[in-house]
Amino acid sequence: MxxxxxxxxxxxxxxxxxxxxxxxxxxxxxxxxxxxxxxxxxxxxxxxxxxxxxxxxxxxxxxxxxxxxxxxxxxxxxxxxxxxxxxxxxxxxxxxxTLKVLAKYALEHINDKDSILCPMIDARRMEVYTKCYDYNLNEITSDKAIILEKDSFDKLKDKSVYFFGDGAQKFSGIINRQNFIFLDNINxxxxxxxxxxxxxxxxxxxxxxxxxxxxxxxxxxxxxxxxxxxxx
Incomplete structure (x- = not known):
């Protein structure tokens, strides 16, 4: 090679x-x-x-x-x-x-191959840039800017979902679900x-x-x- x-x-x-x-x-x-x-x-x-x-x-x-x-x-x-x-x-x-780079980083801390990865980048106030991937880094959603609300990810309520990146902390402050897992220090x-x-x-x-x-x-x-x- x-x-x-x-x-x-x-x-x-x-x-x-x-x-x-x-x-x-x-x-x-x-x-x-x-x-x-x-x-x-x-x-x-x-x-x-x-x-x-x-x-x-x-x-x-x-x-x-x-x-x-x-x-x-x-x-x-x-x-x-x-x-x-x-x-x-x-x-x-x-x-x-960059969202995929964050997801690649997060995989070092995730063993559940059925989980969904949702990197979040702070976009000021309650807005974040985000995108969802499966464990193999295949895209589930497209890049988007969203204003975080309690029901922002209701469609994923039956999945184990990992949130990370400097925008994820804002979401952790308004949501509390057992299947929503927040990872720190993923930059x-x-x-x-x-x-x-x-x-x-x-x-x-x-x-x-x-x-x-x-x-x-x-x-x-x-x-x-x-x-x-x-x-x-």
């Missing part, structure tokens, strides 16, 4: 995460949790991984990005950096849904992108650099709060 090095990045949250894979094997994972500094951190994390593994950037076979949903600013920073690498080096771009992390990225690489599932955009789910807009403009 030909060895390929794929660099995976995730800048969709307060964590800035970069991982190097050889095929599906994780070689190194670098994370930083310093808010609002992705633009400074990302290039440094990439440089550190390449230096630590005695690799030149042009020896990478592809770049993979966690495409959202998530932080608007983080998504823009990550994509602009990776597109720059791909254009300059003539390398392909792979994208992975976007590029170290769970390797297998998903390699599968796309071997199947030539690459993005068009000229037209690819992050998965925002919905357009962002500005609101005025306490005299300041904030993204929502």
């Amino acid at each position: 030909k060895r390929v090095n794929i660099l995976c990045i995730d800048t969709t949250s307060e964590f800035c995460s970069v991982s190097l894979f050889e095929n599906q094997t994780l070689i190194e994972n670098n994370n930083s949790k310093i808010e609002r500094s992705h633009s400074k951190l990302l290039i440094n994390l990439v440089d550190d991984i390449l230096i630590n593994n005695n690799l030149k950037i042009n020896e990478l076979a592809a770049f993979s990005i966690s495409k959202g949903p998530g932080s608007y600013t983080g998504l823009r920073i990550g994509l602009s950096s990776i597109k720059g690498f791909c254009y300059a080096l003539g390398k392909p771009l792979i994208s992975i849904n 976007p992390d590029s170290k769970f992108m390797g297998e998903l990225s390699y599968d796309k690489f071997v199947n030539n599932q690459f993005e068009d650099l000229s037209s690819f955009e992050p998965n925002y789910i919905k357009d962002f807009y500005l609101i005025k709060k306490k005299g300041k403009w904030e993204r929502s």
Whole structure:
């Protein structure tokens, strides 16, 4: 089997995460949790991984990005950096849904093969970005932004459902069902992108650099709060 090095990045949250894979094997994972500094951190994390593994950037076979949903600013920073690498080096771009990355992470804590996985990403107030998968990461629902209510997942009341991600805590505060299970500390992390990225690489599932955009789910807009403009 030909060895390929794929660099995976995730800048969709307060964590800035970069991982190097050889095929599906994780070689190194670098994370930083310093808010609002992705633009400074990302290039440094990439440089550190390449230096630590005695690799030149042009020896990478592809770049993979966690495409959202998530932080608007983080998504823009990550994509602009990776597109720059791909254009300059003539390398392909792979994208992975951030909700699927969270689900891949959660599988490390789930043994019930009949369960449903529902990652949730905070979208402010009582709104979350979410999607449901089965144990094999097949899609059950499409990406969507929803306002959480007690009956939001009534259709799944007869299943064991795992909720996780930084939006899940809001739902746990308004619902109490025995079959609804909440997992803590499941955050976007590029170290769970390797297998998903390699599968796309071997199947030539690459993005068009000229037209690819992050998965925002919905357009962002500005609101005025306490005299300041904030993204929502």
